[in-house]
Amino acid sequence: MIKIAVFGANGRMGKVLCEASLSAQYAQLSTALVRESNVLIGQPVGPVIGCRDTEVAFASEKSLNSDVDVAIDFTLPEGMKAHLALAIKQRVPMVIGTTGLSDEEMSTLKDAAQYIPIVFSRNYSVGINLLENLVQVAAKTLSEDIDIEIFEAHHRHKIDAPSGTALMIGEAIAKAKGWDHAEVAKFDRSQDGGEKSQQEIGYSVMRGGDIVGEHTAYFAAEGERLELTHKASSRMTFAKGAVRAAAWVKDKPNGLYTMQDVLDLH
Known part of the structure; x- marks a missing residue:
């Protein structure tokens, strides 16, 4: 014991x-x-x-x-x-x-x-750690002509945003792509004047209610989109x-x- x-x-x-x-x-x-x-x-x-x-x-x-x-x-x-x-x-x-x-x-x-x-x-979570591996496989396998976004949602009491888990997922993707996460992470597009770069990982956040934790990595290409999601209920x-x-x-x-x-x- x-x-x-x-x-x-x-x-x-x-x-x-x-x-x-x-x-x-x-x-x-x-x-x-x-x-x-x-x-x-x-x-x-x-x-x-x-x-x-x-x-x-x-x-x-x-x-x-x-x-x-x-x-x-x-x-x-x-x-x-x-x-x-x-x-x-x-x-x-x-x-x-x-x-x-x-x-x-x-x-x-x-x-x-x-x-x-x-x-x-x-x-x-065991599931989240498996997801960390899966997003790396996706990042290595899919073409370079793809947009990568991460969405996360948590309860209203959570202080940090994006969540540490969302950043963990993004860092895993950046590692698989050979990118410096600090250079490609995008947390705010409100002042951007142009179209989205495909050399970036965008983050979006929701805070509300009693959501324990939801994370989705999106790999969006012309004609198809791969979504890898983990939801925790407890x-x-x-x-x-x-x-x-x-x-x-x-x-x-x-x-x-x-x-x-x-x-x-x-």
Whole structure:
């Protein structure tokens, strides 16, 4: 049994991660970590996350210790940086699903991987990671005379846009085409005066309601269009993938890994 700690355990995704850790046959929720000032500290986790009874209680994130096998973090970037420091101090491997990271924050993540093994992915769904491979096949196979667009939709509470998953898909396409994603990504056409270039990847975003996550990559040519779509109906999809990644990374050497490594999709 792998002992898992969940950072941000009282958050929208944190609760689902706790539930997934409790329900997995090969894992157990060792500790549910929240901010030091949180009023939930000391209270049992079960009633808060709407899950079966458990002896685990909420604890301060600073109480993370080396008895934990792996820590999972889907919090915001600032919290993630603090949690990385705690994990390094205790030599606890991490599974990180934080999105919207800046270049500086990504650099911090890469530096931390020199001291502990880390799985980082913008999306832990098995289906999305298969989609990442499929869009690369499409980008390599289809002719150069094609328009590439990515659409994503999420609930109204999501902060970053485009989503980290949409960018992951776009970066996979750019890699397959031999493009520099930073040069070909197009986020706004409101000031464009000409027609669309076929040397770009366009992004469009929807925010509304309770949409868990939808992503579509469009490959549009004259006379035909290929659409590759993934729709998530439950956050549990991502949580189960994260727990699977935690079991995988437990005994790995220090380094930065992805869900593609976990699923052996390379």
